[in-house]
Amino acid sequence: xxxxxxxxxxxxxxxxxxxxxxxxFEKKGLQLVGAKFMLxxxxxxxxxxxxxKGKPFYEKxxxxxxxxxxxxxxxxxxxxxxxxxxxxxxTDAVEAAPGTIRSDYAxxxxxxxIHGSDSPDNAEREISLWFTPEEIxxxxxxxxxxx
Ligand code: RTP
Ligand code: MG
Numbered sequence: 001x002x003x004x005x006x007x008x009x010x011x012x013x014x015x016x017x018x019x020x021x022x023x024x025f026e027k028k029g030l031q032l033v034g035a036k037f038m039l040x041x042x043x044x045x046x047x048x049x050x051x052x053k054g055k056p057f058y059e060k061x062x063x064x065x066x067x068x069x070x071x072x073x074x075x076x077x078x079x080x081x082x083x084x085x086x087x088x089x090x091t092d093a094v095e096a097a098p099g100t101i102r103s104d105y106a107x108x109x110x111x112x113x114i115h116g117s118d119s120p121d122n123a124e125r126e127i128s129l130w131f132t133p134e135e136i137x138x139x140x141x142x143x144x145x146x147x
Pocket of ligand 1: 052057061090091109110111112114115116117118
């Protein structure tokens with residue numbers, strides 16, 4: 001069973017899309033094991049996006065992600081990283097496939113509503129960065145065998 005870090009970014013929170021985004025993942029059959037509404041510190045933003053340090057959009061990205069509350073979640077399922085990346089769509093809303101979250105709701109690359117871990121290594125790194133072990137809740141779902 002795989003886990004991934006998903007975050008509704010400040011633009012998604014401001015636009016009232018937390019519920020819509022959670023609904024998509026719930027209906028897909030993914031299991032929620034962690035969630036919190038929070039402000040992102042400069043330090044967390046810089047560690048989270050360390051791989052982008054030095055790129056032309058980096059400063060703007062840090063300002064954006066620390067600029068308002070976000071809703072961070074951990075979702076669990078087989079292949080959940082690939083599944084959620086597919087549901088989120090490409091970074092640039094113009095290139096995102098119809099039916100994806102970014103295609104359906106976003107217009108700009110830098111206001112693209114949602115983050116999802118892109119590899120097992122990054123998922124593990126991001127989950128331990130955003131959540132303490134006590135904030136992650138494992139539980140049995142009786143319906144899980146039907147998904
Ligand atoms: P994310 O990490 O947020 O899930 O997005 P991603 O994998 O689709 O894209 P990534 O390449 O990791 O970039 C991280 C975020 O930086 C902003 N960005 N702006 N050319 C640009 O202006 C540009 N490129 C990337 C986006 O907010 C992107 O989600
Ligand atoms: Mg990324």
